[in-house]
Amino acid sequence: MRSVRWLGLLALYVGAQVVGLALAIPFRSAGFTSTSNPQSPTAPLFIIVVIVVAPLFILFLARKKGGLAALRQLILLGIAGALYFTLFATFSILPPGVVLLPPYAAEITLSLALPLAAIVSAGLYLALLIEPQWYIVDLAGFLAAGSLIALLGISFAILPAFILLIALMVYDAISVYRTKHMVSLAEVVTDMKLPILMVMPDSAGYDYATAPTLAEQRAQPVEERGALFMGLGDVVIPGTLIVSAYVWLPSSPVVLGVGANLWAAIGALIGSLIGYAILMRLVLRGNPQAGLPFLNGGAILGYSVAYLLLFHSATLGLTGAL
DSSP: OHHHHHHHHHHHHHHHHHHHHHHHHHHHHTTOOSOSOTTOTTTTHHHHHHHHHHHHHHHHHHTSTTHHHHHHHHHHHHHHHHHHHHHHHHHTTSSOOEEEESSGGGOEEEETHHHHHHHHHHHHHHHHHHOOOHHHHHHHHHHHHHHHHHHHHHHSOHHHHHHHHHHHHHHHHIIIIISOHHHHHHHHHHHHTOTTEEEEESSTTOOGGGOOOHHHHHTSOGGGOSEEEEEHHHHHHHHHHHHHHHHHSOOOSEETTEEHHHHHHHHHHHHHHHHHHHHHHHHTTTSOOOSHHHHHHHHHHHHHHHHHHHHOOTTTTTTSOO
């Protein structure tokens, strides 16, 4: 059953990357970029600061009396808002974009993306609030991950994407192996049953709502633990480079009927999957591991090899759009 768990996480990881790739071009055409200058090396600095500061803020509130309950509500509302935004962006590119409401002479239109995004995000918010089972957590995390991968990939060209991945892989390693505050954060988030972690149990009947805390599970032998966990950032951040390669690199040369940009994206994905395999081998030994050094490092290596083979240039696309 242990193989089922890591294969399940693998399916969520790859699926989110595929969704991100599928949404990238429509998102870019619709103007959903989060930065005004995707080529700027400073473009990812805000994201980096938020990712560094947010865990410290969460841990600070968690230590306060009543802080966990208030923090859970705050994060749930934030997740619902983020889901609404990303789902609205997704639904808005699907036909029909707008419909004409009666009386038709008044020419009143309604974007179907608005009510659809509101219904899905509100439904997931209530489900997470009332009965946060593992499949609800994974569904919310998967929907958010696919859209976020696309949004970040179209917002950061190759150089900013490299900066984002390298900065966060270094930070993740420090926060897990040195300061260890990311391990504490994972315990807090797991106890609150929030879709900041992907959850893959041994069986569909796993009751995540009443499951032991992460600290209690870590005290058990690996084979007796009910589930494996993977941070949502471990899915989204390496996906940024995968989508960035697809969006910002030229499509020529074409190899076997596939454009060079997609081959470079596939190279980054394959590299991250090699990193994933190494990561899972270490995780199954029972100790917490920093995911981004393996996933980001693999994505960068896979992209670099693909770029060199495709474009025969050591610039790796870091000097701007070709």
